[in-house]
Amino acid sequence: MAEPRLLIWRDTGHFDRFNDRPCTLCGKATPLRSQTNEPVHKVCAEAWNAAYPEAPRHRSGKRDLGTVRFHDDAPTTAKQPAARSATPPSTRTAQPELLLLASEITKE
Template identity: 50%
Template sequence: MAPVQLLNWRHGWHFGPPAPCVLCGITTPLRSDAKEPVHKVCAELWIAAHPGEMRFVSNAPKGGATTDHG
């Protein structure tokens, strides 16, 4: 399995009404860029298990580069 890539999902559009995660089924307010309800950690683990696929992406950091992931 590839190393886990931490996603930057700090923008407000990554939140919505609670809905079942598309990967684990447990309720989450988080949304992917495609508006899929998904936990950030579920998306990060999916990315590690599916290298090269672009289902979940990280957003550019606000105000410059940072190593802090939200």
């Protein structure tokens, strides 16, 4: 069997905080749901995808998101603005009053 590829389930719709239901693959209780609201553990869904590599695929553009039955959430655009490029520190000139304080410290 192929190594399971981890699914990306970030959407809150994958978690039902009120009702645990039996996983359709292993039968144990789970609060997790697939995109089609099928109760399934994420690890069970990943193992199923690895066991059935020939299953129909779910794609977003050219990106393979997994099988139609169990797949990643659709890619989202970045919500954070891109980081600003670092600007080199400006050349600072010493302030005269700081130089005066430094000279007073060295006299003591």
